[in-house]
Amino acid sequence: MLSKWRRILAASTSSMLLLSVLIGVGAGSANAADTSITQDASQDVFRIVALGDSITAGYEPGMTDVNTKPYGYAERLLEQGWYHGRSELTNYGILGLTTAGLRNYTGAIKDGSAITAEGIQSGLPDPRIDQFVKLTPQIASELKEADLITITIGGNDVSRLFLQVKELTDTDFESQLEQKLADYNTNVKASLENIRAINPQATIILADQYQPAPKIALGAMYTKLMTAAAKFTDSADRVAASMNQEGAKVVVAHVAAKFAGSEGSLTHIIGAGQADFHPTQLGYETIAKVFAELQWGEYRIPTVAAMATDTVPMSIVVKGVELNTPNKPILKNGQNFLALKDILNAVGANGKWDNKTSSATIEYGGRTVVITIGSKFIKVNGQNVAIDTPAFLQKVGKEDKTYLPLAALATGLGFDVNYSSKLRTAFINP
Template identity: 35%
Template sequence: MLNKIKQRCGDRLRLTIFRAVFRHLRLLQYFNIRPKGNQFNIFIIVIRTAMFVFFLQTLYTIMQMNENPLLLFYQKEVSMLSGKWRKVSFLFIIIGLLVASPGLKTAIAAEEEASSYQIVALGDSLTVGYEYGFDAKSVPYGYVEHVYEQALFQGLQAEYVNYSLLGLTSIGFSQLLGAAKEGKSVTISDVQPGLKDPRGATIISGTAQIADSIRGADLIVMTIGGNDLIGVAAQITSTTTDEEKAQLLQTALAQYETGLTAGLQAVTALAPKAKFVIADQYMPIPATITVGGLSFPLPPDAARLREFELQALSQLNEKLKTIVAATKAEGIDISITAVSEPFVGKELEYTSIANSDFHPTRLGYAAMGRTFSTTIWNKYLSARTRPANVPVSVVVRGKELPASSPATMKSSRTFVPMRDITDAIGAKLVWNKTNQTATVSYNNHTVAFTIGSSTILVDGEKKKLNSPAAYLHKNGKEQKTYLPLAVLSEELGLQITYRSTLQAVFIN
């Protein structure tokens, strides 16, 4: 590991030196400082001799790289020079390609492999993934988890963190993100007095961690505003006049506008290059109640509440559009995802409103996840329907392994056909028929599996398997070698993620 770090540091140092040399050449040209004729001629003779020896190797090196950084650097920096200075510069480039290109290619590939797609979730209980009946031990499977799974389906090496809070209002949203932006330590009473989320103190005390996560985010997903309207509904009684309702609503909408605007300013200041997606608000109360194919009108009180909520949601969603448009005008990549649309006509199925709870059910969160994902990636992916004898789906870089080569299970470990998995990864495979050994090379790692052996060779070192050994699987006349998926992926430095909710394994 230390040698690899030294190598990568050396590669970066070489490129930095070349950049400094060429910028000095441009300064020399600007001040008309030129080498004398004889010195220049001797220099050219020496360099041309070296070029003749290494010319073919140089061309080969260039062809092996899709975007050689030194060539791109030549286009950007050296093209500004002229005459003999450009010739000198080109010679430096040739030498640089010979010395640095192989190492730079390795360093760039390693850096690309190490990069991951960071998702940050912010907001209220909808982003938490809360469902009716949840307690402190419940594990959410909300829209955020669906977005994360879709990132894996897209072939991204995705990770996510969720800093959302039950009961958070737009003002609390702005207070929390403002503290994160300013690097301040805050408590629940500073953010939103009376917040009842049992995780609240832990999340709110970590404003530095929240800020770091946001700074490194590629995608930030949010829901906020529902609790602002719940606060209005809680103040309305049977004696509240329409005028009083309107005043309560306008006060709540003003607070929503202030809080959301300030919150977005804080989070976009921390991550100006991230992609932001925020949801509109859905209507949880159905227009009618359907039982056994028969539709019944809502009771009068419920009908009046629904009418008021429709008006409130319409105005809040218009405020959201205005705020997002202003944020987008500042150069921020931000979009609204219309999660309200799939809920229309399916309120009783997609929410727990029948239990006087407006939160989505699992089906509702799945619908939100589809809407978010379609906004982000313009599509929503899923694995094929598996036969009963196939335990899991295997998705590599966004593509599912062929149905003709399904995964199998041995001692609760997933095994996959050798040729299919190495082709999907893009690894080099060498099969030694004599000793029945498969050697897989990828990402500067080599792993050798021998049929029936309890050990493997990893980069030349013997290691004991923590799973059953590789084996031959016969299906009629066909015979395939199966390898332990987790061992192969981990030893090659790949991300392996198992999602029990989908019964799918993702390799990215």
């Protein structure tokens, strides 16, 4: 069994060399948000910056198509942020990064000093590393403005030791483990201090390190490696406690406990395809839940009906409330339409209907939008704005209801509109 575990770890390490897919460094919403419109700089925005290794990057084996974008824990956190208001994400997860690399990188960001890829960490497999090097001034600015900073780090520090567990005596294994723990403690604490120097106020959530192989693959060694992983959790807890004593809010996301006993379903270690220690989609959701519950006390998902089929109107969340309107939304040409009265109630706007012009006038926050039945333009503060699908009348019982394009109207009124294709949910925030 242990030889199988060794092959698993070796395979997972080599597979990281294929990651040219992870393009678009620092993309604000990745594929979680196919549409993001109307971001007003004057509005309060909850800003998330994700740092760390390939788990932060959202890597999964098989990502060989350059058009494929990851959907990891960070992208899910962005969706959770939308439930609570305007939110943005920048993701700087670096493939193969160790705690020493994170220390070097955050140090350069803090100091505003030039750094090379080799200066961060020798031999990093991430094809985007030169972009990361160039972005240090931008990252410093984003860290300074962040409300939440998330970190996953440590897996690349211990994978080789875990690989050698059968070949080492208990004494040698424990000796090397203690050195790894000491290095982890030193490097993570220094990284947190670097981040704190940039932003003294943001919440920092640091994940502990899960042990990825199931008992069936490890046999008698499972308990030994689980004990080792628990020591890394203890180290993360101690580092966080020491930072909190110094006045900085650092919280540990206890991911390892959620993976224990479920490694087979939460990682790609077993199953079809090349074995890999990275999380599955279920694994990334599990990590996101731990982070979200620490930040917001909950992890929300839309109704099952909205996620069931593309023929059903998507879920619509306005100001954190999932809409359940008297008149059913209508999906037309891939867009959601709501009855006029339902829209007014949902966004808290004022409106009126003009029978002569077959148009609705909606007002909110000093903005006015006029939508005319059948027109491929709406007027926003007197200016024509093109729309793909016009408003229409829909027979409901014995009366005609005015159905308006929700996203176009919300955008015209100055709302922030984001769409998650994974959740089939539109998030609308003032």
